[in-house]
Amino acid sequence: MNRKLMWKDTGKVEQVWKGPVFNIDAVHRQSPDGREHPMVVCRAPDWVTVIPELPADPSAGKEEPSFLMVRQFRHGSGSLSCEFPAGVVDPGETSLDAAVRELREETGYTADQLIEIGNINPNPAFMDNTSTTYLARGLRKTHDLDLDDNEFLERLEVSSSAIMEKMGTGEYHSAIMVQCWYWYLKYCRTI
């Protein structure tokens, strides 16, 4: 059956747009019925997202875990968005390096443990990269925020129940964050 579904690479690729963060290629592939087509592929660096968990502490009256998030303007939606700390994997970095760096830069925290809980393609239809989700535990505030010139953000601490209520709505409108939260719930055996 795969022969009826698989497209073949012809080796012909043209870069049709070069941008500051990602490029667009036309990748010429041969369809299962033998016709050649230029298909649009967005070549992007891999992404990482870190879910920084601050555990429940019932003896101090904190009955559920909370999470560090960042609130920032996003240029695609043209609106404010509340997200877990996230960013692209820079050249020479591993995904884990990028996770450590983004957590530090966007929250000022360092984690004793960074556990990979998900690795996925943001959209196989046109993206060629992967998005890896890490759960950060054992958090300590070690640094001041260290933001890029164009980053303006506010750090939030959001309870588990507030995330369950809001995720996917209002300022929590990022599909990437919803799938990160799915990995968290799966890791914690809630689903």
Next chain:
Amino acid sequence: MNRKLMWKDTGKVEQVWKGPVFNIDAVHRQSPDGREHPMVVCRAPDWVTVIPELPADPSAGKEEPSFLMVRQFRHGSGSLSCEFPAGVVDPGETSLDAAVRELREETGYTADQLIEIGNINPNPAFMDNTSTTYLARGLRKTHDLDLDDNEFLERLEVSSSAIMEKMGTGEYHSAIMVQCWYWYLKYCRTI
């Protein structure tokens, strides 16, 4: 605090790439500290995904629901991908129209009920569109498949437990589908 986070539109927008499905604009915005920057925005049509649920039928030995999915080659990942029926909202269509059409074209089924269970931005960082998820119930096979010239796909029926096991891994590697499945679990009060 919003004044420290909000970017302002300057009204200046240039289309920097025009593609067959989406375009790229440089949207000039003023940062919270007053500098103007061209920001990359991907202008894409809205998307819909349909989760076609075939209910459990214990009297016939079917102990759990199953779902219609499609297996197809995806040009971003360059690999086969198992996904719920999905596509873009065509000009003149509502999201619901597109959901009815995609379900019929990719599976040959018609639903008595299409329930909107999620509406989200695929990636607020650079996408300007929305992705709406519908749950399809009361399914009847009414049509043959009706595929675009460049669509080659295989229809699958996948059990609920198989989706829970595989979602986000292997051929089930689409972040968009993971967030659709999150909406389904939330709608069914599993999470």
